[in-house]
Amino acid sequence: MNDLLLDVIDVGKTFVRGGLLSREKIVAVNKVSVQLSAGRPEILAIIGESGSGKTTLARMILNMETPTSGRLLLDGIDLAAISGSAGRLAFMHKVQPIFQNPFESFNPLKRVERYLLMTRRRFAGTASEITDVAAVDAALHKVGLSLKEVSGRYPHELSGGQLQRVAIARALLAEPKLVVADEPVSMIDASLRMSIVNLFRTLRDELGISIIYVTHDLATAYYISDRIVIMQKGSVVESGDARAVLRAPRHPYTHQLREAVLLPEVANVPNVTASMNDLSPGAPERRA
Numbered sequence: 001m002n003d004l005l006l007d008v009i010d011v012g013k014t015f016v017r018g019g020l021l022s023r024e025k026i027v028a029v030n031k032v033s034v035q036l037s038a039g040r041p042e043i044l045a046i047i048g049e050s051g052s053g054k055t056t057l058a059r060m061i062l063n064m065e066t067p068t069s070g071r072l073l074l075d076g077i078d079l080a081a082i083s084g085s086a087g088r089l090a091f092m093h094k095v096q097p098i099f100q101n102p103f104e105s106f107n108p109l110k111r112v113e114r115y116l117l118m119t120r121r122r123f124a125g126t127a128s129e130i131t132d133v134a135a136v137d138a139a140l141h142k143v144g145l146s147l148k149e150v151s152g153r154y155p156h157e158l159s160g161g162q163l164q165r166v167a168i169a170r171a172l173l174a175e176p177k178l179v180v181a182d183e184p185v186s187m188i189d190a191s192l193r194m195s196i197v198n199l200f201r202t203l204r205d206e207l208g209i210s211i212i213y214v215t216h217d218l219a220t221a222y223y224i225s226d227r228i229v230i231m232q233k234g235s236v237v238e239s240g241d242a243r244a245v246l247r248a249p250r251h252p253y254t255h256q257l258r259e260a261v262l263l264p265e266v267a268n269v270p271n272v273t274a275s276m277n278d279l280s281p282g283a284p285e286r287r288a
C-alpha cells in the first residue's frame with residue numbers, strides 16, 4: 001500500500017519551438033514537486049496566470065505529455081513505465097480528465113447516452129444492458145442529472161453546464177481515484193459555475209475522489225480547495241493550505257493574485273466574493 005496517490009518529483013518540461021535557425025526553448029514547467037496522499041482525498045488547486053505552466057503540468061499528470069526531467073508516480077507506478085492498451089486502461093481507471101470545453105470532449109455525432117454506455121463498457125466490461133444502463137443513470141444522478149434528461153440528445157442539444165456535468169459523470173464511470181480538471185468552469189455560464197465547483201466537493205466527500213483543479217480563478221479555488229499551488233513562469237512560488245496561503249501570502253505574486261480577486265469580474269460570482277472577503281477561520285468549511 002502506497003502512502004501517496006500521486007507523487008510528482010522535480011518534474012520539468014521544456015518545449016522546443018521553431019526550426020534550425022530560430023530554435024527557441026520554452027521552459028513550461030521547471031522542477032515542480034507535488035504530492036497527494038492516498039488516504040485522504042483532497043482538492044488541490046493549481047493556480048497561475050496564463051502561460052505559467054498549469055496545463056502542461058496537468059497534462060503530465062494525465063500522462064498526455066512526457067516530462068523532460070523528473071518523475072511522476074501514481075499509486076507507486078511510474079507513469080513512464082505505462083505501456084500497451086491494458087496499461088493505459090488501468091491508468092485511466094485511476095485518473096480521469098475534465099477539460100475546459102465540454103463540447104470538444106464529446107463526439108458531436110454521437111448521442112450522449114451512447115457515449116456514456118460505451119465508457120461504462122470500456123471500464124467495467126459488458127454486463128447486461130440493464131446493469132449498464134443503471135450504472136450510467138447512477139453516474140448521472142451523482143452530478144445532478146438523470147438518464148431520462150439526457151436520453152436521445154446530442155451534445156449540442158445540452159447547455160455547456162449540463163454537458164460539463166455529463167463529462168464529470170463519464171469520468172465517474174471509471175471509478176477514478178483522481179480527477180484532473182483543467183479550467184473546468186471557465187467556459188460555463190457564470191451563474192452555473194459554483195454548482196459545478198461545488199460538485200467537486202461532493203466527489204471528494206462522498207466518493208473519496210481527489211481533485212486537481214487547474215484554474216486562474218483564485219476565487220473559486222479559494223472556495224473549494226484544501227491546498228493550493230501557485231505557479232509563475234513554470235515554477236511553484238508558493239504552496240500550502242489554501243486558507244493559510246491566502247490569509248498570509250508570502251510571495252509577491254500571490255499577493256498580486258489575491259488583489260486581482262477583488263476585480264469586478266470576480267465580484268459577481270455568487271458566494272465567492274463573500275467567501276473571499278470572509279477570511280475568518282470558520283468560512284467556508286472544508287467538509288460537510
Ligand SMILES: Nc1ncnc2c1ncn2[C@@H]1O[C@H](COP(=O)(O)OP(=O)(O)OP(=O)(O)O)[C@@H](O)[C@H]1O
Pocket residue numbers: 015016017026027028048049050051052053054055056057216
Ligand atoms: N505543445 C507546446 N509547444 C510549445 N510550447 C508550448 C506547448 N504547450 C505549452 N507551451 C508553452 O508552455 C508555456 C506554458 O503553457 P501552459 O499551457 O502550460 O500554461 P497555462 O498556465 O496552462 O496557461 P493557460 O492558463 O493560458 O492555459 C507557455 O509559454 C506555452 O506557450
